[in-house]
Amino acid sequence: MKLPPLKIRNLESKFPVIQAGMGVRVGNSRLAAATVLQGGFGTIASVGLGDIEKSKTDFVNESNRFLDEEIRKAREFCAKRSPLGVNAMVALSNYEAIIRQSVVSGADFIISGAGLPIPLPEYVGTADIAIIPVVSSGRALSILLNAWKRKYDRRPDAIIVESPKCGGHLGFTYEEIEKPETRSLEILFREVKDVLVNAGCPNIPVIAAGEIASRNDIEMALKMGYDGVQIGTKFIVAEESGLAPESKEVFVKATPEDVVVIKSPVGLPVRVLKTPLVERVLEGHKEKFGCPYRCLRTCNPHKAPFCIAKALLATWRGDYENGLYMTGCNISSVNKIYPLSDFFKSLEYGIRS
Ligand SMILES: Cc1cc2nc3c(=O)[nH]c(=O)nc-3n(C[C@H](O)[C@H](O)[C@H](O)COP(=O)(O)O)c2cc1C
Known part of the structure; x- marks a missing residue:
């Protein structure tokens, strides 16, 4: 099977892969730019940026300054190619400022979760930028679609569906996390697709996230009906990620x-x-x-x-005693530090990894 490209709004990547936004500074300008160069959607995580001392007195402006620098650096690394975007968590106190800065700094897309991104269309205004909410249920999507339609007459350009097996923060109860098979990517796809069909927008691309780490996993998600995948954990240990060795x-x-x-x-x-x-x-x-x-x-x-x-x-x-190491379920797929190009080569040539 040849993997299809991923098309979202006016953006297109060779492979149906979005590199997940990963804070703090894991998914930085280098990882995002390397992903774009390899043929995926590259995402800069906007959380926890800025000089720590300066942030103490001017958190919002310092974050914005650093985010602008990250976007500019990424554009430079990938020779101004697209699609390059930003991940913004709704739970952040500077959420609105991050969105407005991403628009000004020329991001191609914004992915937004960790809460329902209801005001996102307002903050991007008329900018030509793809907006991609993250949801964990058909119910959440339905609330979001209704609110965006009513308030802004806007639809998402794509939707990311996170399963309970994802890395990072989870939009599920502890019971659902204990029994992930009850909220599997397959079940979530049907739920989300039903909502899209009922809302009259069945063709919005739907992206699967959670425990995807190989060409085989991508093929399975595509067979379920997804248009692409978002990958986090597998990319944490790419040479290009921002973490200390x-x-x-x-x-x-x-x-x-x-x-x-x-x-x-x-x-x-x-x-x-x-x-x-x-x-x-x-x-x-x-x-x-x-x-x-x-x-x-x-x-x-x-x-x-x-x-x-x-x-x-x-x-x-690299402070093991005091660090928090966020991960997905598929930690066993993370078995060596590798150049990102190795992963994308395995997609190109169909090598099972
Ligand atoms: C180290 C790490 C950091 C993450 N940081 C963020 C973040 O800043 N914002 C966000 O929306 N999701 C974040 N996530 C979730 C990812 O964006 C993604 O949806 C998830 O990792 C996909 O599942 P996978 O890790 O099994 O591939 C993070 C995940 C990891 C593993």
Whole structure:
């Protein structure tokens, strides 16, 4: 089977692959640009950017400045090719500023989840930019479609469907996460497609996310009816990702037994490796931290057992004791640090990986 291209609005990639937005600084300008060059959609994660000291007094502007720099750097690395976009989490306190900056800095698309991105069309205005919400159920999609139609007369340009097996934050109950087969990509596809058909927009591309790490997995998603896939965990240890090599090695050495789901300060369950910080949190320990810039609307720093921004920055730096290592279920597909081109070659030539 030859893999088809992925077309979203006026954008097109050779392979039906979106590199997932991965914060903090995992999915940076280098990984996004490398993905574009290899024939996928490259995504810069907008969370946790900026100089930490400067952010303490001017969080919003410092984040914007860094995001602009990331987009410019990525454009330079990939010789101004497309599709290059930004991932923005609704839960962030500077969500609106990130969207407006992405438009000004010339992103081709915005992917937005970790909450329902109801005001997204308002923030992008009339800009020619693809907007792609992330959902985990037909019900969430239905609410979003109705709101966008009523308020802005706008439809999504594509939809990303995240399953309970995904990496990062999860839009599911703990019961659903324990029994992922009840909310499988196959079930979610039928649910989402029904909603699109009923809303009169059956042709909006639908993208599968969760546990996809090989050509075989992509073929399976396409057979279910998806138009493409979003891949996170497999790309964490690409040479081009932003993480310190020490942290990449932690992922490479991890086994499925090391993967747990805990409650995140974001207010959602989050899938992570059982590292020293997570062990402390599971034992009921509360880390000491100050909250200089309130990056999350949904976090109460007086009650949160740890600061997720600080923990993800620790991972980025390679600090195993204090880092939070977000992962998907398919950690066993992460078995060596590799150049991103190896993965895309396996799609081109049909080598099973
Ligand atoms: C390390 C890591 C960081 C992530 N960061 C974000 C993020 O900043 N924003 C977001 O919407 N999703 C984030 N996610 C979720 C991914 O965008 C993606 O949907 C998911 O990883 C797909 O599942 P997979 O990891 O099984 O491929 C993250 C996932 C991982 C593994």
